[in-house]
Amino acid sequence: MHQVILSLFVALAYVALAALSAMVAIAPTDAWTVWLASGVTLGVLLATPLGRWPAVLTGALLGAAAFSLWLGGPWLEAVGYAVIEVVAGVAGAFFASRFTGLPARLELPRDLAALVIAGALPLAIVGAVLATAWHMVSGGTQAATTFVIWFLSNFVGALLTAPLIIAWAAFRAKRSGGLTLPAFAAGAVAGVLYVISMHLLFDDHFERLGGAGSIGLTYLPMVFMALTALLWGVRGATLAAFLGAVIAIVNTAQQEGPFADANGIVAEGELQVQGYAVALALTGLLIAVLAASQRAAMRDARDWRTRFETAIDAHRMLAYEWDPASGRMAITGDTLHLLGVPASALATFADWLGLVAPDDRDGVAARFDARRDGQGAGDSLAYKVRGNSGNVVNLTDEARAVRDHDGALHRVVGIVRIGTAPAG
16 A cells, blocks of 8 residues: 555656646757656655665656646657656666665765766766657657757756655654754744745846846855755755745746846756756755764764763773873763762863872873873773872773874873772
């Protein structure tokens, strides 16, 4: 049942975006200047496990054939067109999935690069080659024009639609762990301002703002796109980019906006405005992906730190990092519980040495000097420290010097094992 629902979803999504494209596209040859449906097959294939691909391809085949028949084309033409769409989509998804895995996630710059270079590009090339061959076999005489327009419109359509599907396919409502309310509200405002700026730029308001003299206003939506991507991430960026692209393309087809008079040719204006829309979309996606990878790295580092601190606390241990050049020490672990001294009071080696029992202090200082001059060999040292409460604690200090590739000392790192002794 789930496979049938998936097939129906793909077919309906394909027909809907194909119908939207038909409303605004120019067809100087067998290729259309606007084709948003190309990204449906690619996006859903990459967003689903390999086992669901047959259902996705069935839906794409049915949707493409149904749309061709709706336009009044013969059965043979409908089947041929549907096969071209499916083969092109499979080619893009196959190559992109080699780099992203399945289901794909737009979480790293590598994922975005794979979608563009290994996904949308092969889809557009394969589709353009097959469509041009079909055009020539059918007696057409505009092979070069067919190839160029098919390639450009499918490449752009894939970059506008596929990321939207991939990003939102992984959406799950969360009780916690999502956006904070201020971030959500700020992202919503930025997204709305982006859509409004695109509407003002590409509606007849453009003429009132000075027409071609106001071409600099085309950069204004980029600011709001960047804010939306930073605050709402990939999902916000893809949604805003798609809505903005639809506004720009529809208005350009109505001869409104800064690209309406591209040499007086509507088809050329539509291709140019799609280039502008894709530039905005990729800018937002790149910002969102870079921010997401940074957040993921911070989350991984926080998780690693939590695991490390839990492990050393469970074994009554401390970890330290000493910079001999500045004398600073960074201590990890519950020093307040184990030594009776907060970590904030042990910011330098001098602070640490002040805790060492007087009888051991000179020996510890000499050993740390030796560690500073060492070449990385580990050593172990036993000594006593006296906490604020007066209790004496036995320590086993194991350390190693860490040097850079050029031999310069970077840090001295160590692990301190805690034991107690009667107060003396």
